[in-house]
Amino acid sequence: MNIWENMKMALSSILANKLRSLLTMIGIIIGICAVITITTLGTTLRSTITTTLNSLGSNLIGAYVTTRTTSYYDSVNVEYTPDDFITYSTVERLIEKYPELRIAEENTVGSGNTKNSLGKQVNVTLVGGYNGTLDQNGSRIVSGRMLTMDDVSMKKYTCVVTNIFVRQYFKNNEEPVGQVIKLNSENGIAYEFTIVGVCTYNSLINGAFGGNEEDMATPVYIPDSIARQIQGSYGEEYMQGWVFSYDPKTDGKTAKQHLKSFFEEEYAANKNFTVEIISNQDTMMIIDIIINVITIFVAVIASISLIVGGVGVMNIMLVSVTERTREIGIRKALGAKKSTIKLQFVTEAIIMCLIGGLIGVLIGLFNGFIAGVIANLIIGSIPAAKQVLGTIVMTPSPLAIIISIIFSMITGVFFGYYPASKAAKMNPIDALRYD
Numbered sequence: 001m002n003i004w005e006n007m008k009m010a011l012s013s014i015l016a017n018k019l020r021s022l023l024t025m026i027g028i029i030i031g032i033c034a035v036i037t038i039t040t041l042g043t044t045l046r047s048t049i050t051t052t053l054n055s056l057g058s059n060l061i062g063a064y065v066t067t068r069t070t071s072y073y074d075s076v077n078v079e080y081t082p083d084d085f086i087t088y089s090t091v092e093r094l095i096e097k098y099p100e101l102r103i104a105e106e107n108t109v110g111s112g113n114t115k116n117s118l119g120k121q122v123n124v125t126l127v128g129g130y131n132g133t134l135d136q137n138g139s140r141i142v143s144g145r146m147l148t149m150d151d152v153s154m155k156k157y158t159c160v161v162t163n164i165f166v167r168q169y170f171k172n173n174e175e176p177v178g179q180v181i182k183l184n185s186e187n188g189i190a191y192e193f194t195i196v197g198v199c200t201y202n203s204l205i206n207g208a209f210g211g212n213e214e215d216m217a218t219p220v221y222i223p224d225s226i227a228r229q230i231q232g233s234y235g236e237e238y239m240q241g242w243v244f245s246y247d248p249k250t251d252g253k254t255a256k257q258h259l260k261s262f263f264e265e266e267y268a269a270n271k272n273f274t275v276e277i278i279s280n281q282d283t284m285m286i287i288d289i290i291i292n293v294i295t296i297f298v299a300v301i302a303s304i305s306l307i308v309g310g311v312g313v314m315n316i317m318l319v320s321v322t323e324r325t326r327e328i329g330i331r332k333a334l335g336a337k338k339s340t341i342k343l344q345f346v347t348e349a350i351i352m353c354l355i356g357g358l359i360g361v362l363i364g365l366f367n368g369f370i371a372g373v374i375a376n377l378i379i380g381s382i383p384a385a386k387q388v389l390g391t392i393v394m395t396p397s398p399l400a401i402i403i404s405i406i407f408s409m410i411t412g413v414f415f416g417y418y419p420a421s422k423a424a425k426m427n428p429i430d431a432l433r434y435d
Contacts, residue, residue, distance in 0.1 A: 027309020028356030034302035036364025042295030061279040064241035081246035085238035102132025104245040109188040123217035128227025135245035144177035159193035160221040164202040263286030310415035317419035340418040349416020357408025
């Protein structure tokens with residue numbers, strides 16, 4: 001008897017006892033359904049968090065001055081001196097040595113305003129920036145260019161505005177790049193800046209969720225040297241930490257290694273302090289590991305119900321063997337081998353578990369779809385969450401589906417083997433006498 005005949009016999013046996021077979025599959029269905037639902041939610045959560053973090057800038061690396069000692073009590077007693085901080089001059093040398101790196105720091109000067117061609121006030125926030133500041137804001141240039149290190153070092157009165165500012169200020173569809181705008185700062189002084197670029201507005205970073213676009217105060221990025229001049233700070237800039245970004249074409253590990261080697265050399269003679277390098281990719285990796293561990297842990301707990309389902313399959317298969325004792329006796333009397341009898345009942349157990357597994361997968365995917373609909377309804381009712389998260393797309397895990405189906409078949413083999421062995425060991429004479 002070949003495998004196809006065994007499968008036909010198994011299906012006919014299952015269909016002959018539909019209700020009993022369905023009740024037997026319940027444990028398998030619940031177990032697989034729970035696993036698929038949990039892994040779908042875990043995969044979707046990881047995807048959503050990754051997308052959100054990417055909007056914050058996935059190519060960011062921070063360099064932070066920290067004490068060399070690992071003892072908390074020793075570290076609090078160490079005092080900083082100006083030589084311990086990272087100066088702008090140091091950062092300039094870094095950028096000169098590794099051109100793929102950019103400074104992503106920003107320095108908020110304060111609020112400001114200007115008036116458009118219709119005489120209406122347009123509110124802004126003056127922000128000192130560098131060539132990589134937009135990376136930290138998750139924004140991108142749509143026309144013109146970003147600020148350059150020349151703009152900063154030469155103290156040029158250039159600026160980058162948002163696409164929302166363009167709609168607020170330019171009412172006659174003028175080309176904004178190259179235009180000169182007059183901005184009034186908090187100190188009461190008006191400054192003229194030449195627009196060199198237009199960028200997108202990232203509501204996740206800059207806020208101002210909902211409301212009227214005309215009244216929004218959007219950032220205007222100016223060279224940080226000008227920003228510090230407006231603030232009245234003209235000296236060297238000493239900072240405990242700097243945020244950098246790197247060219248997307250550059251490998252993140254390479255950029256991080258360049259930063260690490262540079263500051264190790266800079267702080268080699270400093271006995272108390274060193275510089276710790278932390279990248280957004282490290283953070284994303286940690287979050288990914290945490291989500292994976294939680295998902296696997298919960299999925300393993302949920303899969304315990306598969307054992308309960310497997311016991312149910314074994315129980316029903318033992319009943320089936322008892323009910324079909326005469327059939328087994330006849331087949332053995334006609335020359336059926338033990339292996340043939342065993343394969344018949346193992347196949348039936350596998351198909352029963354496989355059908356239960358497929359039903360569980362479908363219900364699990366349906367649960368994920370319903371969860372996505374509910375999540376989007378909740379997010380849609382909160383404008384801030386809608387702008388940050390967008391639309392949640394449920395992402396099933398193909399690997400989890402494949403493993404679940406294989407595992408359900410293994411369950412059939414494991415819990416169907418004993419009843420099949422019992423059937424194969426029957427004495428044909430005793431079986432034929434069975435009433």
